[in-house]
Amino acid sequence: MTRIAFLGLGHMGLPMAVNLVEAGHEVHGFDLVPAAVDAARTAGIPVAASGADAVADADVVITMFPAGKHVIAAYQDELLAAARPGTLFIESSTIAVDEARSAHQLAVDAGHRNIDAPVSGGVVGAEAGTLAFMVGGAEDDFAAALPLLEVMGKRIVHCGGPGLGQAAKVCNNMILGISQIAVAEAFVLAERLGLEHQAMYDVVSQASGQCWALTTNCPVPGPVPASPANRDYQPGFAGALMAKDLGLALQAIEQTSTDARMGRLAQELYAAFADGEERGATSPASSPTSAPAPSD
Numbered sequence: 001m002t003r004i005a006f007l008g009l010g011h012m013g014l015p016m017a018v019n020l021v022e023a024g025h026e027v028h029g030f031d032l033v034p035a036a037v038d039a040a041r042t043a044g045i046p047v048a049a050s051g052a053d054a055v056a057d058a059d060v061v062i063t064m065f066p067a068g069k070h071v072i073a074a075y076q077d078e079l080l081a082a083a084r085p086g087t088l089f090i091e092s093s094t095i096a097v098d099e100a101r102s103a104h105q106l107a108v109d110a111g112h113r114n115i116d117a118p119v120s121g122g123v124v125g126a127e128a129g130t131l132a133f134m135v136g137g138a139e140d141d142f143a144a145a146l147p148l149l150e151v152m153g154k155r156i157v158h159c160g161g162p163g164l165g166q167a168a169k170v171c172n173n174m175i176l177g178i179s180q181i182a183v184a185e186a187f188v189l190a191e192r193l194g195l196e197h198q199a200m201y202d203v204v205s206q207a208s209g210q211c212w213a214l215t216t217n218c219p220v221p222g223p224v225p226a227s228p229a230n231r232d233y234q235p236g237f238a239g240a241l242m243a244k245d246l247g248l249a250l251q252a253i254e255q256t257s258t259d260a261r262m263g264r265l266a267q268e269l270y271a272a273f274a275d276g277e278e279r280g281a282t283s284p285a286s287s288p289t290s291a292p293a294p295s296d
């Protein structure tokens with residue numbers, strides 16, 4: 001039994017925390033938003049009065065926040081000072097590689113241990129305990145975290161030193177963003193050439209154009225019953241989150257002076273799409289920029 005502080009009880013954090021409780025761990029949660037606190041209590045998670053209170057007696061602190069600025073601020077403002085020396089911080093939010101490295105350094109400078117452990121698999125994977133974890137950090141910290149990651153996930157890869165879990169996440173999601181746009185554009189072209197969706201799917205899903213964006217997240221209704229296209233494009237993973245992840249990819253592209261024109265373009269298209277979403281646009285599959293939201 002490990003004493004865990006779980007901070008950030010949103011769409012992903014709450015089901016992950018529930019799985020840890022069900023596996024017999026002592027979990028104290030915290031979230032800034034009252035609705036998230038209420039939902040956590042309803043789900044059986046004891047909630048502390050503050051982040052500092054939650055981490056005070058913890059062996060392990062897991063954070064699942066929206067973005068890097070929230071992680072750095074929470075580490076600096078209260079968590080690192082309130083935790084006991086040697087606490088293992090597992091940072092699971094999707095944040096920039098350099099932010100993950102800064103968070104790691106802050107934790108180590110404060111006398112703690114830290115790994116970055118972003119996830120893929122979406123809310124469904126968080127609920128089912130089948131997330132994929134990509135981990136960056138020291139071998140012994142990875143080994144210490146592994147039994148907990150195995151409660152929340154099924155595929156856990158140690159990618160290397162600090163920040164390299166986030167590097168794997170950013171690169172994977174850049175492939176996803178580019179391939180999702182490519183598949184949407186190809187379906188539009190196929191339509192205009194008079195090719196039926198099903199015929200196009202039957203060929204490409206068995207040919208060299210086969211990819212997850214086609215066979216799991218097919219952008220047109222019909223061929224893949226579980227894809228968002230058959231649920232009126234209700235997102236499992238909002239376009240805004242894809243735009244965020246591609247923004248992190250763009251940041252990494254610029255920092256490393258990488259010639260990645262497709263990654264840049266994908267970021268531009270998803271950012272424009274997410275902006276449209278915010279203004280209430282729907283997502284028909286009839287525009288090249290309307291790749292439906294992948295369920296990451």
Ligand code: NAD
Nearest residue numbers: 008010011012013031032033065066070074093094122123
């Ligand atoms: P969310 O917005 O639903 O939850 C984040 C929670 O963190 C919020 O409830 C917020 O109030 C809380 N929070 C922020 N600062 C806090 C602080 N200092 N102390 C306590 N709580 C704080 O987001 P989510 O969908 O759960 O995603 C979390 C992270 O996981 C993001 O980085 C996201 O990119 C990544 N991710 C999400 C998905 C997905 O499908 N939703 C999939 C993979 C990865």
